[in-house]
Amino acid sequence: MWITYVNRKGHIYYLCEGVTKTGKPKYYFAQKPSGTPVEDIPDGFQIQETVDGIVSLVRPKPSQLTAEDIAVVQSAISAHPKANRYLLYVKGDEITIHERVNSDLAEIGYGFGLTISRAKAEEYDRQNARYQPMMRFTLTDKVNRGFTAERRCFRSWADDWITIGNSKHLNRLASKFIPKLGTDAFYELF
Numbered sequence: 001m002w003i004t005y006v007n008r009k010g011h012i013y014y015l016c017e018g019v020t021k022t023g024k025p026k027y028y029f030a031q032k033p034s035g036t037p038v039e040d041i042p043d044g045f046q047i048q049e050t051v052d053g054i055v056s057l058v059r060p061k062p063s064q065l066t067a068e069d070i071a072v073v074q075s076a077i078s079a080h081p082k083a084n085r086y087l088l089y090v091k092g093d094e095i096t097i098h099e100r101v102n103s104d105l106a107e108i109g110y111g112f113g114l115t116i117s118r119a120k121a122e123e124y125d126r127q128n129a130r131y132q133p134m135m136r137f138t139l140t141d142k143v144n145r146g147f148t149a150e151r152r153c154f155r156s157w158a159d160d161w162i163t164i165g166n167s168k169h170l171n172r173l174a175s176k177f178i179p180k181l182g183t184d185a186f187y188e189l190f
Helices: 067-078 105-112 118-128 170-180 184-188
Strands: 004-006 012-019 025-030 046-049 055-058 086-091 094-100 131-141 146-152 161-167
Touching: 025 055, 067 086, 067 094, 067 131, 067 170, 086 131, 131 170, 146 170, 161 170
Parallel strands: none
Antiparallel strands: 004 012, 012 025, 046 055, 086 094, 094 131, 131 146, 146 161
């Protein structure tokens, strides 16, 4: 019996086992079963799906983030007027907010006489959306729970992250910066 995983796009992936050149086992997900079926997730591994729906088997990175930290950022995203455009991704001690970069069929095309229902248009958007990282909060002081807020810079000379704030209170950073996502004010944050 194969271990399967359905990603956000609705594709089924099968956990497979192969062998490296040195004879060690390697694990991978494939849309068509191949190699040896894997019936149990190996010790020390977990299934991970990226924002773009890529499925893999990884060793979890240790994190000092709490469920409350993640909830603070998720709550601020939920309060955003266009919350459906943003996804949260947690890796290690970073909480990254990704923004949808392709057009919204449900918002743009639906109003132009498409013959599909709004629900189907929204489902299509959800399954086919591409995302890019826009903002992140990094736990920088594990003792005092200090965070750094950064935004993505898209200038050719600085295609990197720009620090826009530091605080011991993640809720202050989130409530100050997340509402600026998707606005011109976002690009003025330094």
